[in-house]
Each structure stands twice: as C-alpha cells, then as structure tokens.
Amino acid sequence: MRTTEPFTDIEHKPIHIPLLDHPKPPPPAAVTNRLLIRVQSCITITSVSLFFISAFLLIILYQQTSTNSALPRYSQSDRLTWERTAFHFQRAKNFIYDPNGQLFHMGWYHLFYQYNPYAPVWGNMSWGHAVSKDMINWFELPVALVPTDWYDIEGVLSGSTTVLPNGHIFALYTGNANDFSQLQCKVVPVNLSDPLLVEWVKYDGNPILYTPVGIGLKDYRDPSTVWTGPDGKHRMIMGSKRGSTGLVLVYHTTDYTNYVFVG
Numbered sequence: 001m002r003t004t005e006p007f008t009d010i011e012h013k014p015i016h017i018p019l020l021d022h023p024k025p026p027p028p029a030a031v032t033n034r035l036l037i038r039v040q041s042c043i044t045i046t047s048v049s050l051f052f053i054s055a056f057l058l059i060i061l062y063q064q065t066s067t068n069s070a071l072p073r074y075s076q077s078d079r080l081t082w083e084r085t086a087f088h089f090q091r092a093k094n095f096i097y098d099p100n101g102q103l104f105h106m107g108w109y110h111l112f113y114q115y116n117p118y119a120p121v122w123g124n125m126s127w128g129h130a131v132s133k134d135m136i137n138w139f140e141l142p143v144a145l146v147p148t149d150w151y152d153i154e155g156v157l158s159g160s161t162t163v164l165p166n167g168h169i170f171a172l173y174t175g176n177a178n179d180f181s182q183l184q185c186k187v188v189p190v191n192l193s194d195p196l197l198v199e200w201v202k203y204d205g206n207p208i209l210y211t212p213v214g215i216g217l218k219d220y221r222d223p224s225t226v227w228t229g230p231d232g233k234h235r236m237i238m239g240s241k242r243g244s245t246g247l248v249l250v251y252h253t254t255d256y257t258n259y260v261f262v263g
C-alpha cells in the first residue's frame with residue numbers, strides 16, 4: 001500500500017475516530033451557562049413546590065369559607081351601593097314611600113313623597129321634595145311639609161298637587177291628627193317665582209274637610225286632584241272604605257278650598 005495514496009474510509013476510521021471524539025475542554029461561557037441552568041432548575045423546583053402548597057392552602061381556605069356562606073361576601077356599604085336604584089328617585093337615606101303629587105314649574109319636574117327624615121322605618125311622616133330637569137337625575141330639596149299642628153301632628157300623610165290654569169299651585173294632604181283621625185288639609189307655595197318652590201305654608205283654615213258621617217275616622221285619606229268637568233267644577237277623589245269594601249269618595253269645588261261631597 002502506497003502511503004501517498006489517500007486512506008480509504010475503512011482504513012481511516014479506526015485511527016481517527018478517537019481523535020475526533022476527544023472531548024474538548026468546555027469554554028468558560030458554557031460553564032457559566034451550565035451553572036445558570038442549575039440555579040434556574042432550583043428556582044423552578046422551589047416555585048412549583050410553593051405553587052402546589054399555596055393551591056392546597058387556598059382549597060382548604062375556600063372550603064372553610066364556602067361552608068360558612070354560599071354567597072360572596074360584601075360589606076354593608078357595597079351592598080347599599082349596588083342595590084340603589086339606577087333611574088328612579090331614591091333618598092340618600094331613610095324611609096320613603098307613596099309619591100304625593102308631581103308637578104312641572106318653571107323648567108323643573110317636582111316630586112313630593114312620603115318621607116321619614118329621621119329613620120329608615122315608618123314614622124314622623126313628612127313630604128319629602130325633589131326636583132329634576134330630565135326625570136333621571138334628581139336633586140333632593142329641603143323637606144316641604146312636616147307635622148307641626150294639631151291636625152297633622154301624627155303625620156303629614158299622602159295627597160296631591162294641582163297647577164291651575166292661572167299658574168296658581170296648591171297641595172292637599174291628609175293630616176293624621178292628635179287623636180289619629182284623618183283630616184284633609186291645604187297648603188300653598190310661599191313664592192311662585194321660585195322655580196324650586198322650596199317653601200310651603202299651611203292654610204290658616206285647616207283642616208278643610210272632616211270625615212263624613214258613616215266613614216271611619218281612620219279610613220279617610222289621600223285627596224287626589226282629578227279634572228275640571230264640563231260644569232266648570234273641579235273634581236277631587238279620596239280613598240275610604242265601608243266594612244271591607246273599598247270606596248272612592250267624590251268631591252267638587254269651584255274655589256279649591258271648599259269641597260262639596262258628591263257621593
């Protein structure tokens with residue numbers, strides 16, 4: 001065999017493979033990488049362990065919480081926030097119910113309603129007052145009517161408001177008197193040029209109506225303004241009852257102070 005000739009593959013392999021396979025010393029960068037990989041694996045293992053431990057603890061905590069209460073927990077103030085009405089009027093606090101007359105005056109919609117200024121339960125019934133330009137955004141005004149006189153000292157109860165063609169305004173309400181009989185009363189705004197109609201004054205001649213014969217003293221309330229008939233007389237109706245039968249009592253008037261019982 002001539003040494004000048006190139007080796008065949010078969011002859012070449014046994015001699016050179018060990019040399020080719022000789023491990024080279026790793027370059028310094030590779031050493032750093034390997035160390036980093038080890039540190040990373042340690043961190044990964046620790047994280048995974050922590051994750052499982054936390055998950056386990058959370059499951060135990062969740063089970064304990066859900067056995068106490070099936071509902072998510074909210075603080076009282078959270079609950080009041082999301083339970084408040086979105087569009088309908090609601091006072092910031094305390095008890096309201098019956099709307100007591102709505103009217104439009106100088107660009108404002110007025111709303112009156114039964115209101116207890118002191119507590120979130122029935123009592124000290126007064127007429128709350130609110131105004132709106134769009135009937136969505138409401139502004140609370142000072143309470144319009146409060147119990148002050150013998151004929152309404154136990155409550156300024158429900159009623160209605162009337163705007164007359166000449167621009168005059170008045171309201172009728174049921175006074176819960178000092179003996180708890182129900183009497184009808186009249187009230188007018190102090191200043192008609194005030195768009196907010198903040199102040200109201202009770203009519204000197206109150207009460208304007210007493211319970212008719214045959215009607216229970218406590219079954220006579222909620223005077224509601226209706227319409228003027230073809231006879232030029234204005235109609236007003238009231239809620240009542242005889243026995244267990246509900247009654248609507250009809251009155252008419254020409255001066256809005258003296259009401260005549262029709263039937």
Ligand SMILES: *[C@@H]1O[C@H](CO)[C@@H](O)[C@H](O)[C@H]1NC(C)=O
Binds near residue numbers: 118119122124
């Ligand atoms: C009305 O308010 C007054 C003063 O806060 C209170 O003394 C009275 O007990 C209240 N009456 C009712 C029925 O809540």
Ligand SMILES: *[C@@H]1O[C@H](CO)[C@@H](O)[C@H](O)[C@H]1NC(C)=O
Binds near residue numbers: 191192193194
């Ligand atoms: C009535 O209200 C108008 C508008 O707010 C005001 O300018 C006027 O001074 C008030 N009149 C009285 C007597 O208070």
